[in-house]
Amino acid sequence: MPTEGNLDSAVAQCPPGYIGGQYRTHLASTPGEILGELPLTEAAARSVSAGRLTTRRALSGDDDRLLVVVGPCSIHDVNAGLAYAKSLGDLAGDLGDDLAIVMRVYVEKPRTTVGWTGLLTDPALDGSLDIGRGLRMARTLMLEVAEMGLPIATEWLSPSAPAYLADLISWGAIGARTVESQVHRQLASGLPMPVGMKNGSTGSVGVAVDAIRSAASPHAYLGINRDGRPVTLRTTGNPDCHVVLRGSSGRPNYRAEHVREAARLLSVASLPTGLVIDASHGNSGKDHEQQAVVAREIGAQIAAGDTDIRGVMLEGFLVPGRQELGSDEPTFGQSVTDACMGWDATVSVLQDLAAATRRRRAATATTR
Numbered sequence: 001m002p003t004e005g006n007l008d009s010a011v012a013q014c015p016p017g018y019i020g021g022q023y024r025t026h027l028a029s030t031p032g033e034i035l036g037e038l039p040l041t042e043a044a045a046r047s048v049s050a051g052r053l054t055t056r057r058a059l060s061g062d063d064d065r066l067l068v069v070v071g072p073c074s075i076h077d078v079n080a081g082l083a084y085a086k087s088l089g090d091l092a093g094d095l096g097d098d099l100a101i102v103m104r105v106y107v108e109k110p111r112t113t114v115g116w117t118g119l120l121t122d123p124a125l126d127g128s129l130d131i132g133r134g135l136r137m138a139r140t141l142m143l144e145v146a147e148m149g150l151p152i153a154t155e156w157l158s159p160s161a162p163a164y165l166a167d168l169i170s171w172g173a174i175g176a177r178t179v180e181s182q183v184h185r186q187l188a189s190g191l192p193m194p195v196g197m198k199n200g201s202t203g204s205v206g207v208a209v210d211a212i213r214s215a216a217s218p219h220a221y222l223g224i225n226r227d228g229r230p231v232t233l234r235t236t237g238n239p240d241c242h243v244v245l246r247g248s249s250g251r252p253n254y255r256a257e258h259v260r261e262a263a264r265l266l267s268v269a270s271l272p273t274g275l276v277i278d279a280s281h282g283n284s285g286k287d288h289e290q291q292a293v294v295a296r297e298i299g300a301q302i303a304a305g306d307t308d309i310r311g312v313m314l315e316g317f318l319v320p321g322r323q324e325l326g327s328d329e330p331t332f333g334q335s336v337t338d339a340c341m342g343w344d345a346t347v348s349v350l351q352d353l354a355a356a357t358r359r360r361r362a363a364t365a366t367t368r
């Protein structure tokens with residue numbers, strides 16, 4: 001692959017051994033160039049630092065609020081993302097005594113086979129793959145969201161993306177499709193925020209536990225520095241990784257027996273038992289209406305006094321459901337990837353989770 005110079009839109013020669021001989025490339029700017037154009041502002045830095053602290057404390061139980069990672073499956077329209085962030089910021093304030101709300105700003109999408117891979121890689125949504133533009137759009141949006149005081153969650157997919165975006169993120173995910181990948185575990189070991197390890201796509205929680213153990217250790221791997229040069233990145237290990245139960249095809253894992261089994265696996269590995277449950281994906285069968293049902297069942301476990309469930313993930317956007325990418329009349333604020341809960345359903349589910357958290361707090365206080 002080309003490593004030097006500005007080869008924007010150039011046709012580059014593949015190194016020996018690559019299939020294809022020639023390929024088109026839009027070489028992105030270096031992390032230093034993009035961070036220079038779009039620097040972390042003081043307001044954003046304060047927001048990220050507070051967001052990381054809150055997230056860590058909610059996951060450890062030092063903060064008895066429930067962590068809620070909620071937002072669109074993917075960002076495809078920056079204006080819709082911002083409109084959602086404004087509403088969510090207000091709701092986060094209203095429910096802030098009980099919920100620590102973090103917004104999903106997912107700009108890279110893993111795919112089961114093929115499909116649109118997210119704003120970062122294909123910001124024009126048409127296969128033109130202008131990653132340089134995608135990086136700038138993603139960073140601009142994340143800066144605005146952070147400046148609103150709303151902590152941001154994202155999935156880490158490309159090993160180079162953290163060099164451009166990590167300073168804006170309060171909670172990261174390694175997804176079900178990559179949780180067994182050595183590269184992603186090494187990446188997580190150097191990230192400065194809590195990272196949720198999803199159970200594997202076939203349902204294995206053991207691989208997420210292995211990922212936590214791996215990411216907690218120091219590693220050295222090939223990465224890039226601010227100037228985009230390949231460097232050996234040495235990490236010290238991330239102590240804030242945890243399991244995210246997301247179910248698998250036809251087999252949800254959000255019920256009390258699943259939480260107990262995951263906590264057992266974590267205990268056997270001498271890890272803290274606090275975890276997050278994703279009400280979407282394999283736990284909802286990607287059905288946004290079922291997602292609300294699942295979230296309420298998780299709320300019932302919390303209200304009954306479960307203390308291992310430290311967080312919940314939800315996929316929500318302004319308009320319920322999903323639409324096909326490239327429709328002639330796109331609906332503003334509706335997902336182009338997985339179906340999401342609409343705004344009204346999201347408010348109602350979050351209010352219920354806040355009430356469940358109050359009941360857990362009361363139950364825990366009386367048993368002390």
Ligand SMILES: O=C[C@H](O)[C@H](O)COP(=O)(O)O
Pocket residue numbers: 073109110111112113114115281337338
């Ligand atoms: O969260 C989004 C999707 O579940 C993920 O990107 C995979 O989507 P796909 O199964 O449609 O490829």
Ligand SMILES: C=C(OP(=O)(O)O)C(=O)O
Pocket residue numbers: 073106110155174175176177198246278281
């Ligand atoms: C792709 C996602 O999740 P998972 O890895 O669980 O499929 C996601 O949360 O967008």
